[in-house]
Amino acid sequence: MRRSLLTLSWILLRPILFRLTAERAHRIIMGTLGRSPRFHAAFIRMLGGPPSSPGPVQVGPLTFASPIGLAAGLDKDGEAIPVWPALGFGFVEVGTVTALAQAGNPTPRLFRLVSEGALINRMGFNNEGSERLAARTKALRKAGRWPSVPVGANLGKSKLTPLEDATEDYLQSVERLKSSVDYFTVNVSSPNTPGLRSLQQADALNELLGAVIPAAEGLPVFVKFSPDLEDEALAEAVEIAIQTGCTGIIATNTTRTRPGTTGRLNEDGGMSGAPLWPLSRDRIQKILDAACGRIPVIGAGGIRSAAQAQELLDAGCVAVQLYSGLIFEGPGLVHQITDELRSPVTQSQT
Numbered sequence: 599m600r601r602s603l604l605t606l607s608w609i610l611l612r613p614i615l616f617r618l619t620a621e622r623a624h625r626i627i628m629g630t631l632g633r634s635p636r637f638h639a640a641f642i643r644m645l646g647g648p649p650s651s652p653g654p655v656q657v658g659p660l661t662f663a664s665p666i667g668l669a670a671g672l673d674k675d676g677e678a679i680p681v682w683p684a685l686g687f688g689f690v691e692v693g694t695v696t697a698l699a700q701a702g703n704p705t706p707r708l709f710r711l712v713s714e715g716a717l718i719n720r721m722g723f724n725n726e727g728s729e730r731l732a733a734r735t736k737a738l739r740k741a742g743r744w745p746s747v748p749v750g751a752n753l754g755k756s757k758l759t760p761l762e763d764a765t766e767d768y769l770q771s772v773e774r775l776k777s778s779v780d781y782f783t784v785n786v787s788s789p790n791t792p793g794l795r796s797l798q799q800a801d802a803l804n805e806l807l808g809a810v811i812p813a814a815e816g817l818p819v820f821v822k823f824s825p826d827l828e829d830e831a832l833a834e835a836v837e838i839a840i841q842t843g844c845t846g847i848i849a850t851n852t853t854r855t856r857p858g859t860t861g862r863l864n865e866d867g868g869m870s871g872a873p874l875w876p877l878s879r880d881r882i883q884k885i886l887d888a889a890c891g892r893i894p895v896i897g898a899g900g901i902r903s904a905a906q907a908q909e910l911l912d913a914g915c916v917a918v919q920l921y922s923g924l925i926f927e928g929p930g931l932v933h934q935i936t937d938e939l940r941s942p943v944t945q946s947q948t
């Protein structure tokens with residue numbers, strides 16, 4: 599019954615929000631949640647009841663309260679951190695943040711394909727910068743309001759920083775955030791920052807992870823890959839993640855390709871949501887095969903049901919993340935998934 603109150607609230611809200619542009623709806627929601635995150639967390643808990651985790655998951659030194667996490671990009675600046683665990687997420691990723699605050703690409707830059715259940719975005723890492731996120735996360739800790747689930751910061755390169763200085767840009771964010779977040783994700787896979795995805799190439803990735811991991815001083819470091827990497831490049835990137843000592847791999851980010859869409863909306867950018875699933879599923883399997891259990895893999899890309907989450911967990915992913923499913927299915931989705939997941943979760947990797 600209580601779960602259905604959360605679903606009911608979405609049935610009422612969705613038609614109103616979907617009349618607005620996708621970015622405006624996002625700004626209204628984030629602005630509202632960000633103004634009083636603790637109040638909203640309590641309200642959501644009241645509507646949705648306590649999360650029914652199928653059990654905690656150990657990933658390196660981190661204990662995820664459940665295997666369902668919030669993917670990067672929804673709460674780029676960490677405005678509403680206390681809200682996400684209340685929705686049932688067992689771990690939370692904020693960002694992408696960059697060393698420099700930046701406005702991102704001109705609007706419109708976020709599009710809904712409602713019938714396909716997809717989003718196309720070319721946001722371009724709009725964010726207030728890692729210094730601002732550090733101030734927010736430190737304040738939360740100081741006030742004793744840090745969530746009981748791990749919160750990681752997803753890091754990217756500032757647009758103004760030349761590609762050859764990318765490592766320095768990431769390091770600056772690591773330095774600012776390492777005392778206040780629980781883990782880092784090195785994002786080398788967003789399609790909307792020119793050149794960023796070339797950091798997935800062997801030499802560049804080796805240099806970047808080889809610098810970030812020691813700088814994180816023991817904090818877990820994940821690396822996030824694109825679904826558009828070819829088999830060989832993907833296998834090579836997996837090896838580098840293992841050899842440099844990454845805690846885990848997150849895959850996948852959005853795709854520049856357009857599988858399963860009508861092409862009706864021919865916007866440039868990265869596509870996420872339902873049509874991404876077959877591609878991300880295939881790429882995740884390639885990563886699992888290449889990794890052979892040597893590194894934990896967190897699956898993402900088009901997850902919208904417990905069956906899909908379960909499929910990835912059964913295939914060997916230690917956890918999954920989602921974003922677009924929440925936009926189409928609403929805030930009850932995480933509870934719906936965790937309620938249905940088989941318990942206990944057997945995967946536990948270090």
Ligand SMILES: Cc1cc2nc3c(=O)[nH]c(=O)nc-3n(C[C@H](O)[C@H](O)[C@H](O)COP(=O)(O)O)c2cc1C
Pocket residue numbers: 669670671672674693694708717719721723752785788822850851852869870871872874898899900901919920921922923
């Ligand atoms: C509007 C939007 C913004 C995103 N921004 C980021 C980002 O800043 N950093 C990142 O690593 N991934 C970003 N993502 C990708 C998601 O984290 C996720 O990897 C991808 O959308 C696939 O999952 P999904 O189909 O469940 O959304 C973004 C996705 C969307 C839809």
